[in-house]
Amino acid sequence: MNISGNTIFIPGSTSGIGLALAVELQKKGNTVIVGGRRTDLLEQIAADHPGIDTVRIDTTDAESISSAGKEVLENHPDLNVLVAMAGIMRVEDWHQPGSFLETAEAVMTTNVLGPIRLIAAFTEHLQSKPDAAIVTVSSGLAFAPLVATPSYNASKAAIHMLSESIRLQLADTSVQIIELVPPAVRTSLLPGQEDSEPAMPLDEFVSEVVSLLESQPEAPEIQVERVKFLRYGEARGDYDDVVKTLNESDPHAK
Known part of the structure; x- marks a missing residue:
């Protein structure tokens, strides 16, 4: 993926990693479109960042994805x-089915069905472009589980394998599949995470991601240094x- 000269749609990016990445990619000379559910946030983003376009989209709703696409x-x-980019993370307790089923279904709908529907809405168009890319967003928790978030871990493992699989299928096209693998980042993904000392500062994460995209345009995965502890535990033999x-x-594990 070239770091500049693109037209980039980032649904689920009205805050956190998505918005920070949108702003940095615009600075690199890209046309950026931000998508999200809340029109007030979209209006604020358009006012704060002239040149960034916005579109309302609910990535849990198939009709909304189709219309926004x-x-x-x-x-x-x-x-x-x-x-x-869209995703949610929820703490779950699987001791009692009634306490987690609704949450688990919401996580899977947003984190797995959402990206699948988004990719389906744009794949045909992207194949018509000579230099195209789909960026998926998994997590270090796709490779090592956080006990408090079973469905989130599973959803991101699914995104990892989906990325691996469609990369093979689309190898005969112009579409590059890039998997972004974040560690814990200081955002509001979970309550208190924006102030979590072990989590990576948002600006540092996005800066490293953009630097890696620029220096490794053919990379199948974008891994900041901090995520490699989780990403390669099994390969190193220290998974446990x-x-x-x-x-x-x-x-949250306490």
Whole structure:
């Protein structure tokens, strides 16, 4: 993926990693479209960041994805990059089915069905572009589980394998599949995470991501240094120690 000269749609980016990444990619000379559910946030983003376009989209709603996809392509026919950013994270207790089922279903709908529907809405168009990319967003927790968030862990493992699989299928096209693998980052993904000492500062994370995209344009995965502890535990042979360390440091595991 070239770091500049793209037209990029980032649904689920009205805050956190998505918004910070949108702002940095615009600075690099890209046309950026931000998507989200809340029109007040979209209006604020448009006012705060002139040149960033916005579109309302609910990534849990198949009809909303279809409608927003048509709007984006009508207004931005040069679109060549999709960043499937939307995701939620919830603490669950699986001792009692009634306490987690609704939450688990919501996590899977947002984190797995959402990206699948987004990719389905844009894949045909992207294949018509000579230099296109789909960026998926998994997590270090796809490779080492946080005990408090079973469905989130599973959803991100699914995104990892989905990325691996569609990369193979689309190898004969112009569409590059890039998997972004964040560690814990200081955002509001979980209550208190924006002030969590073990989590990576948001500005540092996004700066490193943009630097990696620029220096490694052919990379299948974008891994900041801090996520490699989780990403490669099994390969290094210290998986059990990684899982133990991860959960000992997390307040939600207590």
